[in-house]
Amino acid sequence: xxxxxxxxxxxxxxNAVHPFCLYAITFVITASLFVGTxxxxxxxxTLDEAIKLGLExxxxxxxxxxxxxxxxxxxxxxxxxxxxxxxxxxGYNHAEIPANRLALGPESFNLPNRADAYxxxxxxxxxxxxxxxxxxxxxxTDLLTQVARLDAxxxxxxxxxxxxxxxxxxxxVLQSKKVVAQNLATVDAQIKQAQRFFEQGLVTKNDVLxxxxxxxxxxINGVDLETNRRIVNYNLxxxxxxxxxxxxxxxxxxxxxxxxxxxxxxxxxxxxNRPELQQFDLRTKVAETNIKSIKGNTLPTLxxxxxxxxIDANINPIPKSGNYITPLTGGLTLSWGFSSLWTNKxxxxxxxxxxxxxxxxxNIMVDRIKDEVNQDYQNYTSALNKxxxxxxxxxxxxxxxxxxESKYKSNISSATDRADAETLLYxxxxxxxxxxxxxxxxxYTLLKSTGKINKQ
Numbered sequence: 001x002x003x004x005x006x007x008x009x010x011x012x013x014x015n016a017v018h019p020f021c022l023y024a025i026t027f028v029i030t031a032s033l034f035v036g037t038x039x040x041x042x043x044x045x046t047l048d049e050a051i052k053l054g055l056e057x058x059x060x061x062x063x064x065x066x067x068x069x070x071x072x073x074x075x076x077x078x079x080x081x082x083x084x085x086x087x088x089x090x091g092y093n094h095a096e097i098p099a100n101r102l103a104l105g106p107e108s109f110n111l112p113n114r115a116d117a118y119x120x121x122x123x124x125x126x127x128x129x130x131x132x133x134x135x136x137x138x139x140x141t142d143l144l145t146q147v148a149r150l151d152a153x154x155x156x157x158x159x160x161x162x163x164x165x166x167x168x169x170x171x172x173v174l175q176s177k178k179v180v181a182q183n184l185a186t187v188d189a190q191i192k193q194a195q196r197f198f199e200q201g202l203v204t205k206n207d208v209l210x211x212x213x214x215x216x217x218x219x220i221n222g223v224d225l226e227t228n229r230r231i232v233n234y235n236l237x238x239x240x241x242x243x244x245x246x247x248x249x250x251x252x253x254x255x256x257x258x259x260x261x262x263x264x265x266x267x268x269x270x271x272x273n274r275p276e277l278q279q280f281d282l283r284t285k286v287a288e289t290n291i292k293s294i295k296g297n298t299l300p301t302l303x304x305x306x307x308x309x310x311i312d313a314n315i316n317p318i319p320k321s322g323n324y325i326t327p328l329t330g331g332l333t334l335s336w337g338f339s340s341l342w343t344n345k346x347x348x349x350x351x352x353x354x355x356x357x358x359x360x361x362x363n364i365m366v367d368r369i370k371d372e373v374n375q376d377y378q379n380y381t382s383a384l385n386k387x388x389x390x391x392x393x394x395x396x397x398x399x400x401x402x403x404x405e406s407k408y409k410s411n412i413s414s415a416t417d418r419a420d421a422e423t424l425l426y427x428x429x430x431x432x433x434x435x436x437x438x439x440x441x442x443x444y445t446l447l448k449s450t451g452k453i454n455k456q
Contacts, residue, residue, distance in 0.1 A: 057241025120310035131296025207415030273451030
């Protein structure tokens with residue numbers, strides 16, 4: 001009787017708590033689903049959208065713009081150096097003169113024991129000629145501003161390429177996952193068929209295990225692909241400025257039928273569009289301007305100046321007629337440090353050496369660009385040829401798979417041959433998808449090496 005009462009009490013307690021538990025469990029599940037949905041947002045994105053987002057959110061481009069602003073500021077400062085310089089001052093001076101008598105032979109005169117004076121000075125100077133150094137300074141800073149802008153162009157090209165590279169990497173992984181899913185479905189059908197044949201005594205248990213082993217290998221490949229997908233997806237989210245939990249999807253990339261131009265066309269385009277070569281041209285001009293500026297050290301300088309003075313020898317700081325004077329002066333000063341005729345020669349020589357180094361460095365960069373364009377051109381043409389070969393391989397693997405499938409159903413071929421044929425077709429499908437993505441990326445790599453990735 002006691003045991004029955006205890007069981008009844010337990011049931012009553014469960015019935016009383018059960019509705020609350022049900023509501024609590026429902027709330028937890030609902031909240032978990034909501035949080036999971038909020039943290040993992042799916043987004044299908046095109047390549048153009050990815051590039052636009054990446055450029056808008058790039059911290060590197062913001063830094064590049066800051067460097068341009070800095071160069072423009074330095075240019076404006078160089079322009080300001082041609083403006084007049086002015087200075088104004090006003091001060092009070094007090095002098096104690098203990099020895100205030102000065103004897104000059106038979107005559108003498110006495111100074112006061114103490115003296116007070118207020119002195120105000122206003123000066124304005126304007127450099128009229130200084131060996132054209134101010135003009136050369138403006139030219140140099142203007143050229144360096146153009147170099148900074150080309151730095152920004154180069155940074156933009158690299159950012160666009162990084163986005164395209166990550167985009168194609170994600171596409172390759174997603175396409176490979178589709179192929180894995182498709183082949184898993186095919187192998188599952190083969191396993192069911194093999195099990196049915198085994199039950200009918202048409203095949204051995206080893207045949208069933210062979211298909212199961214094939215399925216395990218495909219699943220392992222799928223696990224590796226999912227790991228790679230998460231890594232590439234996260235990196236692309238960072239590049240695009242998207243929330244880290246965003247799951248990116250990519251539609252089928254439709255590559256245009258791009259005609260491959262002769263190699264010389266790409267090389268000529270690179271020579272005229274690569275920002276690095278344009279920068280070297282500008283730096284050569286900067287070096288030449290620097291030579292002219294250094295040579296200007298040997299020329300005379302002409303400066304115009306005006307000045308005004310207020311001198312009040314009264315202790316009262318308020319001006320009073322008859323107690324102060326205001327002399328005004330103006331003049332031209334021509335000066336020449338002629339020692340620069342023999343101290344400046346080595347500076348000019350050093351500047352000329354710097355110009356020659358700039359020219360040599362440009363020639364080195366030209367050789368590097370030629371090698372880069374050639375390598376990217378060969379990689380692209382090779383990728384296109386690889387696609388053609390893989391398309392033929394898929395046709396062959398597909399035909400071979402159909403033949404062995406028919407033979408296996410007729411119990412003519414072994415399960416091993418059947419599984420191998422399926423594996424060959426599966427591998428050919430993956431290789432084709434990867435080759436298509438590689439060809440697309442190779443095309444954009446070639447565009448980058450010609451300086452046209454942002455001008456397509």
